[in-house]
Amino acid sequence: MRFPLLLSAALLPLATAAQAADKAPEELETPIVVTAARTSLPVTALPLTAEVIDRATLDRQLQISGSVVDAIAALTPSFSPARQKLTGQGETLRGRSPLFAIDGIPQTAPLRDGSRDGFTIDPFFIDRVELILGSNALQGIGGTGGVINQVTVSAPAEDGWSARTILQGTAESGLRSDGFGGKAGALVANRSGAFDVVAGVAYERRGVFRDGEQRRIAPDGTQGDLMDSHSLSFFAKAGVELGGGVRIEAMGQRFHLEGDGDLIAVNGNRLTGLPSTGVRGVVPGDPPENLAETLALTLTADDLAGGALRVRGFWNRTADIYGGGTFADFQDPAIAPRGTLFDQSQNISRKWGVNASWERDLGPLNLVLGADLLNDHTVQRLAQTGRAWVPPTDYRSIAPFAQGNLALWDGKVRLAGGLRWENVRIDIPDYTTLWFYGPQRVGGGSPSFDRVLPNGGIVIEPTPGIRAYASYAQGYTVPDIGRITRAIARPGIDLDTFLDIAPVLADNREIGVEVKRGPVEASATYFWSDSSNGQLLVLVGDSFAVQRQRIELQGLELNLTTATPVPGLRLGVGYAHLDGRVDSNGDGRVDADLDGANIGPDRLNLSADWTMGPVSLRLQSRTHFAKLFRGPARDPRNDFSGYHLLDGAVSVATGVGTFTLAGQNLLDRQYIDYNSDTQRPTDNLRFFAGRGRSVTLGWLGRF
Numbered sequence: 042m043r044f045p046l047l048l049s050a051a052l053l054p055l056a057t058a059a060q061a062a063d064k065a066p067e068e069l070e071t072p073i074v075v076t077a078a079r080t081s082l083p084v085t086a087l088p089l090t091a092e093v094i095d096r097a098t099l100d101r102q103l104q105i106s107g108s109v110v111d112a113i114a115a116l117t118p119s120f121s122p123a124r125q126k127l128t129g130q131g132e133t134l135r136g137r138s139p140l141f142a143i144d145g146i147p148q149t150a151p152l153r154d155g156s157r158d159g160f161t162i163d164p165f166f167i168d169r170v171e172l173i174l175g176s177n178a179l180q181g182i183g184g185t186g187g188v189i190n191q192v193t194v195s196a197p198a199e200d201g202w203s204a205r206t207i208l209q210g211t212a213e214s215g216l217r218s219d220g221f222g223g224k225a226g227a228l229v230a231n232r233s234g235a236f237d238v239v240a241g242v243a244y245e246r247r248g249v250f251r252d253g254e255q256r257r258i259a260p261d262g263t264q265g266d267l268m269d270s271h272s273l274s275f276f277a278k279a280g281v282e283l284g285g286g287v288r289i290e291a292m293g294q295r296f297h298l299e300g301d302g303d304l305i306a307v308n309g310n311r312l313t314g315l316p317s318t319g320v321r322g323v324v325p326g327d328p329p330e331n332l333a334e335t336l337a338l339t340l341t342a343d344d345l346a347g348g349a350l351r352v353r354g355f356w357n358r359t360a361d362i363y364g365g366g367t368f369a370d371f372q373d374p375a376i377a378p379r380g381t382l383f384d385q386s387q388n389i390s391r392k393w394g395v396n397a398s399w400e401r402d403l404g405p406l407n408l409v410l411g412a413d414l415l416n417d418h419t420v421q422r423l424a425q426t427g428r429a430w431v432p433p434t435d436y437r438s439i440a441p442f443a444q445g446n447l448a449l450w451d452g453k454v455r456l457a458g459g460l461r462w463e464n465v466r467i468d469i470p471d472y473t474t475l476w477f478y479g480p481q482r483v484g485g486g487s488p489s490f491d492r493v494l495p496n497g498g499i500v501i502e503p504t505p506g507i508r509a510y511a512s513y514a515q516g517y518t519v520p521d522i523g524r525i526t527r528a529i530a531r532p533g534i535d536l537d538t539f540l541d542i543a544p545v546l547a548d549n550r551e552i553g554v555e556v557k558r559g560p561v562e563a564s565a566t567y568f569w570s571d572s573s574n575g576q577l578l579v580l581v582g583d584s585f586a587v588q589r590q591r592i593e594l595q596g597l598e599l600n601l602t603t604a605t606p607v608p609g610l611r612l613g614v615g616y617a618h619l620d621g622r623v624d625s626n627g628d629g630r631v632d633a634d635l636d637g638a639n640i641g642p643d644r645l646n647l648s649a650d651w652t653m654g655p656v657s658l659r660l661q662s663r664t665h666f667a668k669l670f671r672g673p674a675r676d677p678r679n680d681f682s683g684y685h686l687l688d689g690a691v692s693v694a695t696g697v698g699t700f701t702l703a704g705q706n707l708l709d710r711q712y713i714d715y716n717s718d719t720q721r722p723t724d725n726l727r728f729f730a731g732r733g734r735s736v737t738l739g740w741l742g743r744f
Contacts, residue, residue: 088498121641633672637719
């Protein structure tokens, strides 16, 4: 009963805010369009929860923390705490994995999730970030927690040249030399008649991170780390207007991040609360790295058969190297004595596809018809010996879809709905597992499935700026095939009969109320989501395995920002309550809480923004509430103790650009990060502290 009561309580301040806003001027902002929703309709016409992090907001958050993932984690209460590592394993949105995309191009490898999809482009080349919260299939596979779409920069709207530059330096509290980092980047753009082009380069060097007690934070020697690393990135986009509303645009980008490989983790002590640390040394093998390359060609025709056509073809490649070791899985006496063979895994994924849609208004009905094609080829290999850990696997998906949005009574009521038909086939050749698993000779196969994924909802907007909505949507993903196929330890297995690739279907229902009038922006959303055959990450030995279990989620999200009597001052508050349960014994009833690898804690965000002339100031706090995990196998050592962080930034706009001084964890709080605090209760090596105070001085120039 507490969720309906909380939602009812939330509606009272919303109603009060709406009444107060009626006294404000009636000028409303330009409607926001979220391209990830696959329609040109404003987001207020859609029965879903969406947020947009605009360029100015993103720039400020990047000065504070440095990455898009950290920015989302700081601004979106239902996104789990960022791990501050290169891996995103365990980072969820509303308790499920989100789909990361660049201009709608999926970055996630569907067959073997390497958890690096939040670090595939330098944020200097991102114009805005679009978030659609909750399970949906608008972008196809993977959006069970929502969609995080990073929209790249474009050339200026007017003829002429423009440029944007960034210079910044970062220091940890204590000002030790190994903690200094810096970034430099430049972006040049030109529009000349029908032609436009934008191109840029960015380089970033990250120093060693320290906790609130000035200790080096231990590197994640297996998954890879952001600290003690460097990255070099390139970006280009060019377009031409062919007349009659027809445009062709090409985009290419390359992002390469590599660790320095000279920091070794040292055990901490969970019993005494001492986190693991790092000391200088030589790391064996290749340092962890992340390489992502994307090419895209887009055709748009604004007037084709009375509608607007958009077709994008894309190619994407990722190659991720992880830290190595003499892990039991990697041993093979035919190569080296048991216990001595060092190796490290590498995930290589190449995908290509086509996204096509045609949108037309038929009186009060907005209709979108389209089809998506996706091919992905993934292999997980052992880099030092050239062995295949996950066999070369091909994923093929063909998905036609249709969406409709009917406006009634001059748009005061809208009925929306659609269908997406997913046709999936996975091809795996015959292969032999590693020696540790037998080795076993496994017969390949081509398992397949097809599903119709529906969505529908209603939007009521009695007056501009006030709306209520209710919706149902299905999202899907496939289980992590790589984790399953690499660990087969029984003889005589044939994948056509053994491999369960039944999709993870997530049914998402939500109701929401929004007020955006005058100085007030407020929203309240209640959602509940379930999967009868969900995907759960369960720690088995040294690595996570996939288990198919029933999962039920529900949550409440509240957000409010408003002006104050103080000139230039706006205050904000955001709150998220998440509750996730799982069927741990297979009897069809949920009986245990989702753990910290699968859901985030409750969160309260507070913010204050003050602008006066060229000066702007922001203070933001994040309170992650303590969480006890209930269930028959509950380990009290995995309960979360909670922590509170305060960040801030001050900017001054001048004639030569904007200067910003930003700080993360201004109070220099000592804490253990959420993922470490709720996982591996006996692992003293992966007992990571969170980052202490860091300060960044930056300059953003525009010419």
